[in-house]
Amino acid sequence: MSSVSGLFKDLTSVKKARNGRLASWDQRGKNQDYWEIPAGESITLGEVEGPGCITHIWMTSSCRRVKAPSILDPVLNASAAPVMEIAPPLGVIWDDYDPYYYRKVLIKMTWDDQENPSVYVPFGDFFCIGNCYPGNFSSLPFNVSLKPEEAGRYGAPCSVSCYFPMPFNKKAKIEIINENELPFILYFNIDYEMYKEPLDEETAYFHACWHRENPCKGWGPELQVNSPEVNNVTNYKGENNYVLLDVKGKGHYVGCNLTVKHFQGSWWGEGNDMFFIDGEEYPSLNGTGTEDYFNHAWGMQRNAYPFFGTIVHEGDTDGFQVSYRFHITDPVRFENSLKVTIEHGHANHLSDDWSSTAYWYQVLPTTMKMEMPPVEDRLPVVPVLPERKLEKPELTEEMKAAIESYEKRWEVYKPARDEQFRIKEAKARRESKLNTEFAKKLRDEYDK
Incomplete structure (x- = not known):
């Protein structure tokens, strides 16, 4: 037995283990490395056979509402990086963040053959994002990182990490439940180890x-x-x-x-x-x-x-x-x-x-039956600005024509953009199955 001690003592020992990863990488070999999780739907990020242990989770996310017709082609832009869709400067595109999606989306984890999940938490709160308001911080088990220009906003996109070890003996299942009326964009890497021998009964x-x-x-x-x-x-x-x-x-x-x-x-x-x-x-x-x-x-x-x-x-x-x-x-x-x-x-x-x-x-079994209040009871309490009463001047013919043109362009743009959302959602469902199949293949190869 090694006499080495200290917080990182495990790094001084070679162990029998095989690394694996569940990820949102584009399994078509392209660069659409995120999943579009449909509104009102639950998607399994992957199931992994044990014995094993999740060692690290990294994620970044976004949730937005399309408000107006962009001057970008909805089909071509769907293949570009989503940052093209997110950033509204200069009026190129106008998508509106859902400020409270961190509470509308849930993360759920179930170990082995348990009936009850062991993790069942609003997505943001699990990663220490309180009231849907991310703040930069670095602790030992959790980190949140967001750009300076995103700071100070409800629903601001950021990256999140968790380093708590999560062992499992038979199976690990990780799900995202989107209780929003909007699709949920998620990039993720979930790193884990596989072991040859079953975990100790007192794990x-x-x-x-x-x-x-x-x-x-x-x-x-x-x-x-x-x-x-x-x-x-x-x-x-x-x-x-x-x-x-x-x-x-x-x-x-x-x-x-x-x-x-x-x-x-x-x-x-x-x-x-x-x-x-x-x-x-x-x-x-x-x-x-x-x-x-x-x-x-x-x-x-x-x-x-x-x-x-x-x-x-x-x-x-x-x-x-x-x-x-x-x-x-x-x-x-x-x-x-x-x-x-x-x-x-x-x-x-x-x-x-x-x-x-x-x-x-x-130690299992998990006897606590975790319950989650409905979305409306999870939303943060925030200040509400008084409603503005707008009075338009008398419109010229050019103004009327501009508004009519804008509305017609929206009638064409919105269904085309929505169709791209549906295509991406189908990709997420497909790759959910592929993730579990690949994890099974990796396990089978390791067990040979």
Whole structure:
């Protein structure tokens, strides 16, 4: 046995494994290296036979509505890079981002022969994109990268990565569920390893779930945070705490991301984290404040570190904060059950909008039946501008002709563009099957 230690000690040992990849690469050998996932449809990115382990996931996505006839040919442009369709500068094309698609699309992962999925989370929230508002950050298990000109926008396209290892003994199945009324563009690479020998019976499998309370049930949202009236209320058992995770089984909790939209205008923190391990009546792990749980203090700072940090700061937005905390070196272990909670304001006096993704590992079977609220209950709370009342001047004959020409061109352009969407959607369905077939072929060759 090697005596080498350290975070990257596995790199010093040669192991018996074969690499594989599920990807959206154009299997026709062309350069349309993305899938167009149809509206209201679920697409399997691939199924992989075990034993194995997913080691890395990279994705980038977009979702947009065609609003007007482009001067670009809809058939020729369909074969160009989609960036040609996305960028609207200079009025060449006018596509409108769906600002909330990160919550309308779900990612689902199922291990082995489980009836229940082990991962079932809105696409954006899984990758720490809170309220559909991406922010650049780099942690050990997750990264988000977006261009400067895309920053500060709901629904901005970006790249996302996940490095949590995801073992499976018999099978891994990864699905994207598009509950939007628009197609969903997805590029992806899902890297995995195959092993000769079955996984140990005590192997802990990766899990993730999403939760939202909008609003949290606060008993005194009109009372100022840190006022003596609030601070002298007691909360020993965590009644009405926000619940990040409530799970039965054997395993360990490895962290979360948390999005808070605050409405009082003071400070949304001061709530203690409380961990109830194996059915405890009183929490054995009791914190000192929400910002303290995220390893910050005196409020939240604008930083992002390997294990904790801020992704989106409340001072840079319309009043919401996205934070993360990963228990990589300090997982919270449980033998029978675990309940992870945080007070929303001291003793739960605030009525803010909280949403979170919890990540944990546990031995199968997955007994939690994950449920997802409908799309309308997942959308973020955002400011709404007053409706504009427009008054047009009297139109000249040239103006009338211009509008008529534009409308006629739209009548021709829209069905042609829609047809290209349908062609790309058929390609995604076809390559979904090809991905699983190729993974099976790779497995069979490795097992010889």
